[in-house]
Amino acid sequence: MATTLFTSYKMKKAKILLLIVIVVLPLTLVSCSPWGSQSAGGWAGTAIHDGIIYAGTKDGRVVAINSSTENLEWAYSIAPVTAPSGGLSCGQTSVPTAIFSTPVVDRDIVYIGTYSGQVLALNMLARSQNLTFPQRGDGEWEWNCPDNAKSKAIVADLLVSADSIYVCSSNGRVYSLDKGSGDENWRQENIPLLSEKLWTSPVIQGNTLYVSTYDGHVYALSVETGVSIVNGIPDWIFESEAGFASSPMIYEDTIFVGSFDRYLYAVNVTIGSDEPMWKFPREKPADNWFWASPVINEGIVYAGCLDGTVYAIEAKTGEKLWEFDAGDPIVTSPVLMDNLLIVINESGTVYVFDLDAELGGEAAPLKTISIGADVRSSFCAQESLVYIRGEDNWIYAVDIDAGGVIWKIDLNIEE
Amino acid sequence: MAVWYLIIANPVLNVLVALTHILGGSFGWAIIALTVIVRLLSWPLTKRQLNSTKAMQEMQPKIQELQKKYGKNQQKLQQEMMKLYKEAGINPLGCIWPMLVQLPIWIALYQAIMSALATTPESLLGLAQRLYSWDIVNQAIPLSSKFLWLDLGQPDPYFILAIIVGGTMWVQQKMTTAPTVDPRQQSTSRMMTVLMPLMFGFLTLMFPSGLALYWAVSNIIGIVTQYFVTGGWGYLKLRSPSQ
Numbered sequence: 001m002a003t004t005l006f007t008s009y010k011m012k013k014a015k016i017l018l019l020i021v022i023v024v025l026p027l028t029l030v031s032c033s034p035w036g037s038q039s040a041g042g043w044a045g046t047a048i049h050d051g052i053i054y055a056g057t058k059d060g061r062v063v064a065i066n067s068s069t070e071n072l073e074w075a076y077s078i079a080p081v082t083a084p085s086g087g088l089s090c091g092q093t094s095v096p097t098a099i100f101s102t103p104v105v106d107r108d109i110v111y112i113g114t115y116s117g118q119v120l121a122l123n124m125l126a127r128s129q130n131l132t133f134p135q136r137g138d139g140e141w142e143w144n145c146p147d148n149a150k151s152k153a154i155v156a157d158l159l160v161s162a163d164s165i166y167v168c169s170s171n172g173r174v175y176s177l178d179k180g181s182g183d184e185n186w187r188q189e190n191i192p193l194l195s196e197k198l199w200t201s202p203v204i205q206g207n208t209l210y211v212s213t214y215d216g217h218v219y220a221l222s223v224e225t226g227v228s229i230v231n232g233i234p235d236w237i238f239e240s241e242a243g244f245a246s247s248p249m250i251y252e253d254t255i256f257v258g259s260f261d262r263y264l265y266a267v268n269v270t271i272g273s274d275e276p277m278w279k280f281p282r283e284k285p286a287d288n289w290f291w292a293s294p295v296i297n298e299g300i301v302y303a304g305c306l307d308g309t310v311y312a313i314e315a316k317t318g319e320k321l322w323e324f325d326a327g328d329p330i331v332t333s334p335v336l337m338d339n340l341l342i343v344i345n346e347s348g349t350v351y352v353f354d355l356d357a358e359l360g361g362e363a364a365p366l367k368t369i370s371i372g373a374d375v376r377s378s379f380c381a382q383e384s385l386v387y388i389r390g391e392d393n394w395i396y397a398v399d400i401d402a403g404g405v406i407w408k409i410d411l412n413i414e415e
Numbered sequence: 416m417a418v419w420y421l422i423i424a425n426p427v428l429n430v431l432v433a434l435t436h437i438l439g440g441s442f443g444w445a446i447i448a449l450t451v452i453v454r455l456l457s458w459p460l461t462k463r464q465l466n467s468t469k470a471m472q473e474m475q476p477k478i479q480e481l482q483k484k485y486g487k488n489q490q491k492l493q494q495e496m497m498k499l500y501k502e503a504g505i506n507p508l509g510c511i512w513p514m515l516v517q518l519p520i521w522i523a524l525y526q527a528i529m530s531a532l533a534t535t536p537e538s539l540l541g542l543a544q545r546l547y548s549w550d551i552v553n554q555a556i557p558l559s560s561k562f563l564w565l566d567l568g569q570p571d572p573y574f575i576l577a578i579i580v581g582g583t584m585w586v587q588q589k590m591t592t593a594p595t596v597d598p599r600q601q602s603t604s605r606m607m608t609v610l611m612p613l614m615f616g617f618l619t620l621m622f623p624s625g626l627a628l629y630w631a632v633s634n635i636i637g638i639v640t641q642y643f644v645t646g647g648w649g650y651l652k653l654r655s656p657s658q
Contacts, residue, residue: 041537100536155536196559199536214557242554260556262548285550289543306543331540376540 042098042115045332045378046387046395049105052124053380057411058393060096062103062112062122065395067387070407074128081116100155102378104165106179109139111165113154117145119167121182141182145169155199156247157378159209164223166209168198174211176226186226194219200247201293203255210269212244212257218267238267239274245289251296251315256303258290264303264311266318278318280311292333295341297355302341304330310343310351312363322363326351337381340366340400348373348390352400367403371396420545427523429547432531436555442531443562446625449524450632454640457516461637465644467505468591474503517633521626528625532560532568560625567625574620576627581616583634588612590641590648 044056052073053065060080064073080094101113110122123138134140145152151170159166164185165177172195176185195213202211208229209221217236220229230237242261249256254277255267262285266277280303287307294303300321301313306329312321328345335342341353352367373390380387386398389411399406430452434445454461471478477499485492533539539557546552560568564575571577588608619627642648 043536196557199539243557261550261554285548285553287548289553291540291543329544 042100043376044099044389045102046380046389047103047105048380048382048387053387053395054103054105054110055389055395056099056101056103056112060099062110063411064124064127065409067385067397070409074130076122076127076133078114078120102157104158104160106160111158111160113158113167115153115155117152117154117169119143119154119158119165119177119182139180143177143182145171145175151197156201159202159204161204166202168200168202168211170197170199172197174198174202174209174221174226176223190226192226192228200244203248203250205250210248210250210255212248214243216240216243218248218255220269237269240265245291247293249293249296254315256294256296256301258303260289262286262289264290264294264313266315280313280318281320282318288329292330295334295336297336302334304334304343306330308345310334322360324351324363324365331376332378335379335381342381342386344375344379344388346374346376348375350386350398367400369398369403371398371405423519424523424526425545427520428527428530428545429549429552431527432546432552432555432558433549435558436551440555440559441562442558442560442567442625443565443628446567446628447632450629451636453517453520454633454636460516461640462644465641468641469645470503470505474499524629525622525626528567528623531558533557534568565624567628568623570620570622571624571627576624576631577616577619579631580619580627580634581612583631583638584615585612587634587637587641590638
């Protein structure tokens with residue numbers, strides 16, 4: 001009797017438990033989902049100009065910090081965006097926009113792209129006086145990406161030339177904007193749809209703009225019109241089996257670009273061959289993607305890989321000159337400063353290599369400095385100082401000569 | 416959490432991405448193939464459940480007799496029914512296990528869909544740390560989220576999947592839920608057969624359609640196997656005892 005009642009009780013309990021699980025499951029999933037909690041973010045890096053460091057913060061601001069006094073010169077909050085409240089709420093909430101694109105400074109204007117699909121031109125003086133944006137007389141403007149796809153977010157760094165700014169959008173198109181006014185230079189009908197989304201930056205050589213895509217193509221577009229230089233229709237000049245993970249880097253008619261198949265490709269843009277000049281490593285692929293763009297110095301390509309290795313590769317042949325195991329993934333591109341190569345891994349360890357020294361086989365860094373915070377943002381270096389925005393939303397100034405962090409500023413505090 | 420990723424989440428993600436590459440880059444077909452694999456792996460449990468269902472269908476005349484006989488004495492009725500189940504070697508809780516076993520798969524699949532489609536730059540970077548170093552997996556990246564009219568990373572805007580998920584679940588529930596004369600049990604049964612499809616239909620409107628696609632295909636496979644193993648539409652066609 002007791003057993004029967006217990007079994008019956010167990011049956012009901014199991015059904016109730018199942019229903020509870022089914023109710024709790026979506027709540028758990030939604031709370032862990034990208035819609036569950038709306039916050040800003042992004043990995044905008046640092047740029048330096050005339051002793052002022054410019055950076056995008058995780059709470060949707062562009063800040064200017066005096067590198068000598070360590071004071072905040074100005075900060076500009078980008079207009080927030082509306083997003084679902086999260087959880088099971090159907091409401092909307094206002095959140096700061098994320099910034100992935102590193103600010104670019106040209107004379108007295110700071111250009112920045114936002115995840116909400118805007119490009120802003122900020123005049124330094126107008127921002128330091130906290131005037132209403134945009135001050136068109138001071139060269140300020142804003143451009144909104146045409147919403148002709150599910151996303152118009154700008155993730156890639158902007159490319160600034162003498163007269164124009166080139167913007168890659170998540171809607172899969174590249175736009176050319178007039179630097180002075182923000183007006184679009186190319187006719188709408190000429191702007192080709194290159195990919196499902198474009199999260200990598202273009203490069204420019206002469207009158208041609210080169211764009212690599214996640215679906216494995218390299219396109220060559222006229223900087224004047226946006227039309228493909230191949231035959232006037234959107235056509236690629238190189239196709240790979242796997243997609244390209246990194247933004248391309250161009251040097252002497254050769255594009256160097258990392259791929260999702262764990263190779264670094266060298267593609268000659270003039271010969272029009274279906275075969276790359278070389279792909280690295282030669283024997284077998286690396287253990288992860290070449291996510292960061294490589295840099296080149298005196299015919300040697302320096303590439304960081306998400307498997308934590310830094311490689312020095314002969315640009316012409318693809319032959320490995322040396323490698324170094326940085327332990328953790330390398331998300332951001334290396335930086336060259338005089339004869340030094342600076343590499344930062346994701347866990348925030350700065351490695352400095354002396355390129356004048358003999359670095360055969362297994363290279364050893366000249367300096368190793370830890371900032372104690374994760375790093376995914378691009379960084380800048382000047383006069384033996386490296387400026388890094390950590391994932392903790394602080395800016396760190398690392399003195400390579402002294403071998404440590406000399407100051408840091410908390411960007412989480414709005415002043 | 417590391418154990419969860421090591422044992423369940425990462426294998427599901429990598430199998431899904433590998434299937435996408437094998438199936439010509441279609442993430443939707445990969446989800447359907449994964450559903451078939453999951454159903455095959457959970458076949459021993461499903462078979463036990465179906466056998467129980469079939470045995471319970473065969474026992475219906477006896478159960479209805481008991482319900483008529485002890486309708487007013489619930490304790491006695493439960494006691495006699497349990498005795499009957501025990502004699503026939505049926506576990507009345509058996510139907511719950513295949514569903515519970517699939518719960519971790521649902522969670523892992525949800526995470527896999529969101530990771531694999533990499534709808535944000537962070538998730539694309541995070542994906543690099545979760546993929547195995549198999550060529551077949553890395554060559555498939557990035558995945559396209561388009562399948563039929565669906566964006567697999569977003570809920571279905573046309574409610575078609577919600578109707579399919581809810582409808583197929585209702586059919587499946589109806590096929591397995593035995594009719595009863597006891598009003599309390601009737602209300603529990605009604606709750607299970609109506610509430611579950613409604614709830615899953617509602618969830619389909621909230622979750623990425625890739626996950627809903629899994630539910631829909633899983634339900635359809637369930638209906639088909641149930642039809643062939645139990646030899647028909649089960650309780651869906653049987654009259655209720657009150658009739």
